Amino acid sequence: SATRRYYRAYLQKRSVKDVQYIELSKLVMAPLNSEALQKREALCAERNFDHAMFHLAHQFRSADEILIAAPFWYLSFPALLKIYFEHVTVSGLTFGYDEQGRCLGYCKANRILYFSTCGGYVGKKHLGFEYVKALGAMLGINECVPYIIEGMDVDPSRREAILNEAIAGLPNSPENIKCDLLK
Numbered sequence: 001s002a003t004r005r006y007y008r009a010y011l012q013k014r015s016v017k018d019v020q021y022i023e024l025s026k027l028v029m030a031p032l033n034s035e036a037l038q039k040r041e042a043l044c045a046e047r048n049f050d051h052a053m054f055h056l057a058h059q060f061r062s063a064d065e066i067l068i069a070a071p072f073w074y075l076s077f078p079a080l081l082k083i084y085f086e087h088v089t090v091s092g093l094t095f096g097y098d099e100q101g102r103c104l105g106y107c108k109a110n111r112i113l114y115f116s117t118c119g120g121y122v123g124k125k126h127l128g129f130e131y132v133k134a135l136g137a138m139l140g141i142n143e144c145v146p147y148i149i150e151g152m153d154v155d156p157s158r159r160e161a162i163l164n165e166a167i168a169g170l171p172n173s174p175e176n177i178k179c180d181l182l183k
Contacts, residue, residue, distance in 0.1 A: 002152060002163050007069040007115040009167040010147065022059070024080045029056075032086045044092045053087075060088040063109045066141070068132060072118035072148075077128035085135060094139050105140020112136045112144045117163075119153030 043051050070077035096104050114129050133144035149166045
């Protein structure tokens with residue numbers, strides 16, 4: 001896919017090492033329902049975060065940097081990514097509240113890199129990016145960097161050129177970072 005080629009080009013140009021790939025389509029995840037929420041709330045109340053239910057949240061919380069690659073689908077991103085976010089957003093583990101009720105994020109990452117490809121032109125209406133940016137802030141990750149390609153399907157004969165131009169415009173100074181990748 002174009003999104004996959006785009007983020008892989010970034011990783012290659014930046015010489016990113018120690019990448020942990022999380023391919024969401026290979027995970028067994030279901031949307032949280034009332035039964036799962038009750039179980040999760042009971043475990044959270046007991047501060048029992050060692051349960052397997054919290055594996056993804058622990059992984060997300062400890063990431064140094066997070067790269068998310070998701071195509072633009074219907075004003076947002078694929079539903080599977082939303083389900084993943086439900087599983088990593090855990091009160092007491094990835095976020096909490098202070099005495100005044102203000103949200104405190106507990107995640108270690110200093111930034112989220114958000115890669116997305118769009119068939120048309122969406123401008124500031126990329127609600128997928130806006131959602132990830134807001135969620136990142138809630139979880140204590142205050143920087144969210146968009147890498148978004150637009151207009152991929154407007155003229156199919158230009159699709160490859162648009163992708164190649166975006167790849168050529170990626171930063172190419174190497175960084176020695178660790179990165180957890182969601183795709």
